[in-house]
Amino acid sequence: MIKNIIFDFGDIFINLDKQATYREMTRLGVTKISDEMIAVYHQYEKGLMTTDEFINFYHDKFGIEKEDLLNAWNAVLLDFPKKRLDFLKEVSASKKYRLFLLSNTNDLHIKWVQNAVGPEFYSEFKSSFEQFYLSHEINFRKPDSEIYEFVLNENNLIAEETLFVDDVKENTDSANKLGIHVWNLIPGKEDVTELFTKNKIN
Template sequence: MIKNIIFDFGDVFLDLDKAATKRELERLNISEFSEEMLINNLQYEKGLLSSEEFISAYCESFPQLSAQKFTDSWNAILLKFPEHRLRFLQQLSKEGKYKLILLSNTNDIHIDWVKENIGFFEDFKNCFDAFYLSQEINLRKPDKSIFEYVLKEQDLKPEETLFIDDTPENTAAAAEMNIHTWNIDPATEDVVHLFQVKKELF
């Protein structure tokens, strides 16, 4: 029986356009990225670079970039948060049947945008018993260590836990640890249908 539900954020609650940042940078004639820059992206998600260091690295590599142009391009991936998903989560929280946990690979620039543009972000956050952002815990999916961290921190049993994420590598990593998973397809599925889609677990 499921007692704990771990949710991803992007493309589970917050709609994303994952190709948007690449597309916006290409409009500025930026299409090739060094290995160092790709490593920087991962380091930034783990909170091992500050936003200032991260933005400066891009602007130094591409003189046509300003900090604002880069930030706008970086945030282009973020779309909207449909309120029916908040209502679904609030109802789950109110019922109190499950421990609710958020586990997201994200970064400070994206979270700053969310706080500015999603008026109910604090209401969303308050629905969870634990709220883990990759840059705050210096870990990221699909590394095994992030799942070990959450299981230990929250004293969870994998067989009593469901993890919902749109990225196959992330759900595969969780499944290897005997965590139940839903690799949600944001194009055809909605988290609010959780109890219909995964009814065999509940």
């Protein structure tokens, strides 16, 4: 029986255009994503690098102005349909499941989201979860197994009683290896509001 549900954020609740940042960076003259850039991104997403350090890396390496980088970096983030918030609030109000958010995100992205949806919407979203885990605040990131073990251990969750919803197969595969049930949601074809029709949850 499923007692706990862990949700990803991007392309589960908020829509993403995952190629947008690459397109914008290309427009700014950055046409190749190097191993160093990926390492810096992962460091930033784990909260092991400050926002200023992250911005300065791109400014110093490519001469990109701060405002241009911010716009390019946040271009990935689109809208947050209210029907998904309403659905989440219903599930939360039912008290049938313990709900958790587990997102790979960073300081710049979450601040953009807070500003875009407004304080009331964001507060309703965040308060629907028992715990709200953002990678840059807990210093772990998916798909590393440590992040799932952290959530399980911190909240005394049993893997076999837990469902994890994420749009990235690498992330759901990693969680599933620990015995966690998973739904690898396909954006554009499936919606989180279909949670109970797509999954056999008691």
